[in-house]
Amino acid sequence: MNKGTNTNTNTNRTDRIISRVTTIVASIVVICLAIWGIRTLIRQARFEETNDAQVDEYINPVVAKVTGYIEEIRYDENQDVKKGDTLVVIDNSEYAAAQQEAEAALMNAKAQIAVIQSNVKTTDQSSKVYQSQIAAAKAKLTNQEQEYDRYKKLYDVESATKQQLDRVTAALDVARSDYKTAISSYEASLSRIEDAKVQLKALDAEIKRREAVVTRNDLTVSYTVILAPYDGKMGRRTIQPKQLVQAGQTLAFIVDREAGKWVIANYKETQIRHMKIGEKAKIVVDAYPGKSFTGVIESLSGATGSRFSLLPPDNATGNFVKIAQRIPVRIRLEGNSEELRELSAGMSAVVAVKKERN
Template structure:
């Protein structure tokens, strides 16, 4: 009786385990079927790739002048605003050159004032000589008339030879004074022309000096290096007191104003239905629970391998056909504050609808 009861309980337990196993297996099969169907439907409707990364402009901060680093006003990975001071270079030498250029410009302007004063003086002198010419001309005319009268009297033997010689001498003096006045007037005009030519040369020199001053001002301004746009600083390569050269890279800055995008490398067999302006879904590995969106900006004009340092040459005879990758640039949409969390180089998964236009 006891053995019969034990066998009955065992059979019930086996049947229960069998039922549970069947139910669990059925649930697993159903879940796998649903997952498989959803995966197939998704792959049928979308083109996907995980060969994609977030990208943005990372530009070097470069020195424009040579000098010693006086101070560094940023830390690595610091957020900065456009116009924030990043590095200050000792400007003592450049400031002295700037003062020298300013002094040279003032000197050139002062010389122009002197020349202008000379032009004014020569103009007044020319007026005086012109008046003297008129007076000398009147005196010469009077002496010529006097000479004509005495000549007639002398011919008529009504005047002596002494009187005639005296009149001739006076006429010669009057003619000489007239010619001297004309020469003095012409000399004054020549001085005016010379002064004006000199003034033009000085005005050209002033423009050159002004250009030098502007260049010195720019050089001094270059000793204060500021952030060219809003962004985030990267690794710095300098220390205070270090001698830097013009053109040397001081640090790197991530440009936030230019926005962010994703470069997705799709297989050549995946891009036939893609077009500019199409919406893409983006899942970043660092934020698996959040989906970003973007729009296709452009498709590369060549495969990625063609832009490599050593493009492949299939004319060697050892050819193996491999599906090539086409870089697709996708502009990220969304609030800039939300996109700040995404950094260049982050891996992402991209999904693009196969819907035809």
């Protein structure tokens, strides 16, 4: 009888302990849930929060400007590069030959200027000689005209023979012809000078064209060495040496470190009424849950994200179901560049913006 009584007493005591522990645990859970609920309510009352957010930065393609075979690749996947670092070298043999040909053509055009200028100088000297010949021919013509007048008068009074008059007349005709020839030669020399000057102008234009060709070929040769346009980080490498690439082909992608980083937070349309440009935001990235970053709202999208999609929805085409739309909000990340360096484009984040009451 005593043994049974002791067993019942021990059972009752165990039940009371279990009941007490259960009550304590339940109370703690209820208190924790109440604290969490109160904090959540306070946070929702003070902040607009979304977990539909991603870190973003400019990722630009590195494009070949010329066609050719790849000679060297001087970067590795995910390598940090500085502005001006050589990324890819394309074989420039063909372009270098074209450049040499263009330079030779330019030198030839410049050499022709010296030749034409020499011809102009020579023709100018010749024109001076023709001027002397004109003076001599004119003097001779004047003398022959006077001689003809004398013999004509003598012939009229029958003091000279017809043969003498004919001889003087022929000499006068020769003198006139020589005078006209000298004038024509002088005029022709002047025309040659004008022609040479026109040729010089045309040659000047040709030289400018040749210089432009040389400049273009210099650019083409420079395009065979592809440089990093800014400080950044290379993406995946998809090319190999000796591979033929075409002008306009994408060779790699580079993450622009100079342009900074930002977060695109897609808030519901009911959350943005209190947001303003310049407002501060708190950002927690999933990759670093114990660390928070700060940012500033740069802009709010002019339309919902669905309107920028490839196939925007049209509510008039079928059954309408009202769904809260998302508005992309761009938030510029602030802080030490070394801290922001840890963040990569595409990382998920949680963004909280304090509500501003009007």
